[in-house]
């Protein structure tokens with residue numbers, strides 16, 4: 066098997082990031098599997114965990130001598146129109162009143178959380194996602210932002226990011242965001258090819274995408290991210306090459322190139338896509354190969370699962386130093402924070418629990434006006450879950466397991482505890498995807514491309530999920 070080498074920033078100052086990809090290997094390991102933004106994953110969340118349990122967990126987190134720092138997430142579900150590929154939790158509306166009412170509830174939730182948070186807890190990260198956060202007017206954005214700043218204490222170097230749909234920006238939006246304190250912007254582009262844009266109901270001229278990135282640079286945002294998707298109808302290797310050339314020319318600091326998850330049984334609007342025009346599995350893997358090889362040979366570091374960054378970006382540096390972490394927003398350098406999430410469907414990530422908010426705005430409104438948290442489902446991790454979560458996180462982010470660390474921390478004998486799981490690693494070992502060296506299990510450069518499959522070996526819930534009628538996870542590559 067020949068996927069090699071993933072030389073990110075080697076210690077001798079060699080910045081060669083180039084990777085080559087073996088399609089046969091990708092094909093062999095292509096199966097449905099979780100993305101592990103959490104462990105256990107969302108299908109395990111249950112309604113035995115509600116507002117009281119969330120409150121308890123928040124208080125436990127605040128009542129220690131050294132409470133952890135905080136990461137805040139805000140969900141703005143509204144969009145002006147529906148992109149047919151979208152798998153986000155969004156609401157399409159042109160009813161501005163509806164948005165205003167939601168924002169009033171969001172303000173209630175911000176106050177509700179902040180009342181429970183120890184005043185010494187610093188916010189080191191904040192992310193606004195959606196939906197389309199910039200579908201809010203600059204005035205609405207400013208109001209929410211100032212309330213958050215009054216209610217929480219931000220560290221001076223907090224990372225403050227927002228997802229932006231370039232089609233929904235007025236001339237005031239970007240300057241307002243910068244003035245308020247946002248320092249990272251993430252633009253959805255998906256694909257430059259017009260035929261693809263028409264088919265997915267997202268017409269976004271190239272000039273507009275270039276213009277918003279240039280303006281962000283002028284305004285001094287620290288980092289610009291671009292999101293692309295591969296696997297959409299009418300995409301081919303050649304068409305995607307063009308899109309990648311244009312994106313490389315735009316020169317973002319980070320890139321996320323997502324694998325299109327075609328799940329029309331969950332997202333009904335995906336039925337509007339011409340299924341017969343979706344690239345077949347082999348074409349799709351060829352596009353993935355193109356993406357990885359082209360971006361890494363253009364100087365981007367492969368961070369892991371869909372993500373690329375420039376060598377000097379903090380994600381690349383964290384990858385090199387084995388300090389990368391992962392939460393619901395993706396890869397992060399802010400390890401050890403608790404994520405407090407507000408807005409419908411959002412998921413809080415506390416030290417030993419997850420809590421997901423209700424999915425509809427009517428129930429959300431009822432909860433907020435009665436002063437209750439909006440939790441609808443959640444999960445409290447037992448010690449085995451915590452151990453497996455850490456193993457999976459280490460694999461997914463830093464590509465290494467140091468057995469002695471887990472033995473000391475969890476008082477186990479690693480090899481006996483994971484006897485049955487470790488047996489399942491044999492095939493990965495014989496394909497050269499992992500290496501054992503004494504205390505260490507390391508994911509090889511080749512193995513990084515199928516790291517979800519390796520992590521799945523340690524997931525004790527997958528057998529239960531497999532019994533469900535419809536696949537609940539997208540494919541791993």
Ligand code: SF4
Pocket residue numbers: 143144146147148151152153155195196197230253
């Ligand atoms: S991709 Fe973004 S803008 Fe399009 S429907 Fe989904 S959330 Fe809305």
